[in-house]
Amino acid sequence: MTDLPLTPRTRVRRLPHHQVTDRAALYDVLDGALAATLAIVRDGRPVALPVGIGRDGDDVLVHGSSGSDFFRRIAAGTPVCLTVTQLLGLKYARSLFDSSMRYRCAVVHGVASVVPAEEKEDALLVLSEHLMPGRSADVRPMTARELAATLVLRIPLSEASVKDNAGSLVEVDDDGEDRAVWAGELPLHVIAGDPVTSAQTVPGTAIPDSVRRAAARVAATGTA
Amino acid sequence: MTDLPLTPRTRVRRLPHHQVTDRAALYDVLDGALAATLAIVRDGRPVALPVGIGRDGDDVLVHGSSGSDFFRRIAAGTPVCLTVTQLLGLKYARSLFDSSMRYRCAVVHGVASVVPAEEKEDALLVLSEHLMPGRSADVRPMTARELAATLVLRIPLSEASVKDNAGSLVEVDDDGEDRAVWAGELPLHVIAGDPVTSAQTVPGTAIPDSVRRAAARVAATGTA
Numbered sequence: 001m002t003d004l005p006l007t008p009r010t011r012v013r014r015l016p017h018h019q020v021t022d023r024a025a026l027y028d029v030l031d032g033a034l035a036a037t038l039a040i041v042r043d044g045r046p047v048a049l050p051v052g053i054g055r056d057g058d059d060v061l062v063h064g065s066s067g068s069d070f071f072r073r074i075a076a077g078t079p080v081c082l083t084v085t086q087l088l089g090l091k092y093a094r095s096l097f098d099s100s101m102r103y104r105c106a107v108v109h110g111v112a113s114v115v116p117a118e119e120k121e122d123a124l125l126v127l128s129e130h131l132m133p134g135r136s137a138d139v140r141p142m143t144a145r146e147l148a149a150t151l152v153l154r155i156p157l158s159e160a161s162v163k164d165n166a167g168s169l170v171e172v173d174d175d176g177e178d179r180a181v182w183a184g185e186l187p188l189h190v191i192a193g194d195p196v197t198s199a200q201t202v203p204g205t206a207i208p209d210s211v212r213r214a215a216a217r218v219a220a221t222g223t224a
Numbered sequence: 225m226t227d228l229p230l231t232p233r234t235r236v237r238r239l240p241h242h243q244v245t246d247r248a249a250l251y252d253v254l255d256g257a258l259a260a261t262l263a264i265v266r267d268g269r270p271v272a273l274p275v276g277i278g279r280d281g282d283d284v285l286v287h288g289s290s291g292s293d294f295f296r297r298i299a300a301g302t303p304v305c306l307t308v309t310q311l312l313g314l315k316y317a318r319s320l321f322d323s324s325m326r327y328r329c330a331v332v333h334g335v336a337s338v339v340p341a342e343e344k345e346d347a348l349l350v351l352s353e354h355l356m357p358g359r360s361a362d363v364r365p366m367t368a369r370e371l372a373a374t375l376v377l378r379i380p381l382s383e384a385s386v387k388d389n390a391g392s393l394v395e396v397d398d399d400g401e402d403r404a405v406w407a408g409e410l411p412l413h414v415i416a417g418d419p420v421t422s423a424q425t426v427p428g429t430a431i432p433d434s435v436r437r438a439a440a441r442v443a444a445t446g447t448a
Contacts, residue, residue, distance in 0.1 A: 014291070035309060045305070045333065046272070047233075048331070067238070069237055081272045083272040089417075092435060096356075096360060131325070132320075140402055178364055183421075183422040187417035187418075189414070190414055191415050196408050199393075
């Protein structure tokens with residue numbers, strides 16, 4: 001796997017020792033997240049909205065309504081910035097200045113391409129498989145009307161950066177830190193609760209394996 | 225409390241019935257989140273990075289390095305879009321089309337102002353109190369050098385939108401949904417794990433109440 005290229009947009013400027021240029025790290029951040037924030041420029045101003053994501057090889061897929069002004073602008077070629085943040089904990093140093101959040105984040109810059117009609121269903125199944133693994137087998141196939149109402153966009157992972165501040169806590173005593181103070185990390189994890197059956201589900205219907213599998217994935221990764 | 229104003233930038237265009245114009249809902253989303261994505265336009269392209277946040281009345285505070293190009297552009301008046309997303313679950317409908325994530329999000333548009341030197345420490349304590357409640361009392365005060373190295377920015381909450389798709393699941397049978405299929409929601413929560421003591425903490429040092437309080441807040445809200 002090739003390393004992530006360092007470009008003026010992807011070179012981390014602050015705390016550059018937290019930059020990770022291993023492409024596998026990018027895929028790991030993306031695969032461990034269900035949602036991202038997608039930013040564009042609209043009328044000269046930034047607009048950033050949450051979107052579901054699913055990686056397809058060296059691209060990331062997003063989808064939206066064919067009627068959405070936001071997605072139509074992206075389909076028309078306006079550049080995007082896709083940001084995924086995994087908040088993994090809180091780092092308690094012996095000063096507020098050295099304290100921070102424990103996180104991993106990926107920032108992808110690019111121009112999306114529209115997934116053509118004949119590939120749309122497959123692309124939506126890739127997204128669905130990431131967001132709700134196995135669910136497509138539980139429900140009826142997509143209809144032509146639904147496919148027409150959905151815009152699927154492919155963002156290449158060619159210009160991206162990853163930052164991960166895993167390393168150890170700053171414990172340098174540079175300005176009078178009190179050595180008697182506890183320092184450490186409070187880890188944060190995502191967990192899935194018990195599935196809540198809908199009002200109109202036929203009483204007695206078993207919770208499908210697909211839902212249990214989604215819960216297990218959240219439990220295994222601690223992220224969503 | 226006044227309602228959030230509807231402007232061309234804040235009027236929700238897709239699924240407008242999910243828009244919430246109650247200002248208290250905005251504060252609730254912000255207060256339940258530790259991090260946001262902050263987007264600007266740089267050289268005509270969108271750039272969006274994760275930041276820690278803390279609400280101070282009718283503003284939201286963010287901070288960064290005085291040397292950061294990103295934060296310096298914001299300090300110089302480039303417009304921002306601040307996006308907070310709380311992923312609360314997965315909604316399993318009887319079609320993929322009607323399935324979705326269960327989320328709340330806030331999108332704030334505005335121009336930040338720089339917190340002046342004489343107010344910086346108080347503003348950083350507001351941020352610190354939100355991110356790590358009580359921690360400032362455990363550690364030494366901030367130093368002049370640390371204050372000088374930090375840029376604190378105040379973003380007014382005057383133009384903001386909130387979207388919340390809490391409502392019940394779509395259960396209309398419009399295109400051949402199989403009524404025998406289970407539908408419902410898989411809730412997602414954030415939890416705090418056990419604190420991990422740093423390598424250089426004096427053996428036997430008790431975990432402070434502040435850290436336990438942060439863990440309790442995560443447990444109470446299920447978000448971070």
